[in-house]
Amino acid sequence: MLERGLEEKFYVLNLGPQHPSTHGVLRVELQMEGEFIVKADPDIGYGHRGHEHMAENRSYLQFLPNLGRVDYLHALAYNQCYCMAVEKLLELKVPERAEFIRVITCELNRIASHLLWIGAYLLDLGAFTPFLYCFDDRENILDLLDRVTGSRLTYCYYRFGGVPRDVDDDFLAGCKAFARRLRSRYRDYENLVNKNVIFLERTKGIGIISQEQCVKYGLTGPMVRGSGIPYDLRKCEPYSAYPLFDFDIPVGSTGDIYDRYMVRYREMEQSLRIIEQAVDKIPAGPIMAEKVPKRIKPAPGEVYTAVEAARGEFGIYLVSQGDTTPYRLKLRVPSFGNLSILPEIAVDTLVADLVAILGSIDVVVPEIDR
Amino acid sequence: MATAAHSVSVFGMIAGLIGVMALVAVNALFLIWMERKVSAHMQLRPGPMEVGWHGAIQTIADALKLLGKELITPRDVDKPVYLAAPIVIFLPVLxxxxxxxxxxxxxxxxxxxxxxxxxxxxxxxxxAILMAGWASNNKYAVFGAIRSVAQNVAYEIPLLITLMSVILMVGSFRLTDIVAAQNRIWFVFVQPVAFILYIICATAETNRAPFDLPEAESELVAGFHTEYSGMRFALFFLAEYTNMFIVAALATIFFLGGWRGPFLPGLVWFLIKVYAIIFLIMWFRWTFPRVRFDQLITLSWKILIPLALANLIVTAFVLKLV
Structure with a gap:
């Protein structure tokens, strides 16, 4: 909490928990001098649901739907991380076709997450129209994923040992059609947003994060790549079928908001490349591992798995004591670490900049509160 | 509302007032519908379609809904000022x-x-905006009010200077004289810089995006009218849209030859030009992100005002030489 009323010239402004730009129930207590921020203090926990405790009270499989609700925007990466953790404990080998399906759906989900972020972020900056354009594109992904996963937002698709439903040729063709469609839209995004003078003025040189700060605060994902560190778990610690594909890691140079925007924007193209290669190379075969036990009861042990989610490194630390429920499950969520830098970079900025910086962190508040 | 130009008759004034009231109401209803349609079509969606032909009477339904809303007066507001602000903002517009x-x-x-x-x-x-912001006893509202004052003061100056360069050419403050002076060529072709400057300033003057900082919703929730509900909110809304009509009408008179045009009656030409300008202003709103506050003030003091002054001086020189 901030010390109140020490000096007359400062005053406290509450940004949230109900405010259009906090994207959920985040509250930032701002100590202000005029329109300048002297101190910003994020206050979290309004949406705490106790996911980690829930994991200790239900079977391994029953906890799976919870993952789609931790980060509802990139649910499939969270599914994947949890499945990988349990598979590691059970020593299951996932068939190759299932891995390919996981990669395709996970990357589609990543594009959907980035599209939503771009739209919502420009809304923060006061541009309304790109939001609808992004949603129009995102709608195609939701339709595609709806066909295979059965839901449009809080996916719960992967299972221990593979995926429960196979994809058909229509879906694969749809992925290719979507890649063509999104690429045809780049020109609009670039002309209307990426080259827009007002947009550049609002984002260049604002909210700069140095590489030292990235390391100090444990930032991951586009936050750290925007500052020029090519840290991406899909390359650094490859998992699933990612080593088979050829893709780049976009990085920024100065670490300002614009770089983080461009990193996310260019990541969509890289995801499209992965999807296209996976669709071309997808092998035939089973989609479930052979010996998946009916009752999931892994041997005692500890395991940590991490995946590259849209917002950064998502990790699960899972401890089994040979029971049907996890003994302890710890979620390492990227938004929590990423938000922690806000007090440092928000000092001496305007309220308008704070909104821009907060948006560029791309927080999903339910994931922080979890 | 037609009366001979110089005769003052009570009947004429009353008829004029009624006409203006009707015009303000109908214009606002039309503009809100137009804004929703324009924004919708720019955003790949159809907009209101249910109430009336293509949602034509949707805004009437919304106005009726606003009339039925409870007028909430927060406890700690400065009551007389709080209540007066919506009326004060509306009178000068009339x-x-x-x-x-x-x-x-x-x-x-x-x-x-x-x-x-x-x-x-x-x-x-x-x-009125300052009254509303201050009386609301809400930090976001005060923010909006302070921004609005700084913005309006900054943009009134270049606005006036650009209009001065036209007035200098005509030699009269009378609006009919200005229109009459454009019988050969519209001033938009003679004074293109002034026209562009005027449109920028007018957009800022009416608090429209990308200069809508007093009510920047992603920063200040709703700005100076955060604490207003029902018809009081509607009055602010009405004033905003009527202001838009006035600045567009001024642009028409100063730069686009007013009511002049072939074939159609003068009134029709006038309205076509006004709504074309309004469409342009709407187009800005649905295309650009919002500028930051300091950038907005910088733009006015460091770019627009010197440009407008230079334009005025050049105009004066040219007039002297010709």
């Missing part, structure tokens, strides 16, 4: 209509200081 020539004969009072009257009354809207 007065401005007195001198606007809609066509050759359709003008309530053809005053010889018409431009000054409109601009001075337009300046009063700042007072």
């Amino acid at each position: 007065v401005s209509f007195l001198v606007i020539p809609f066509s050759q004969n359709l003008i309530i009072r053809d005053m010889h200081v018409g431009v000054l009257l409109i601009l001075s009354f337009a300046a009063l809207t700042v007072l």
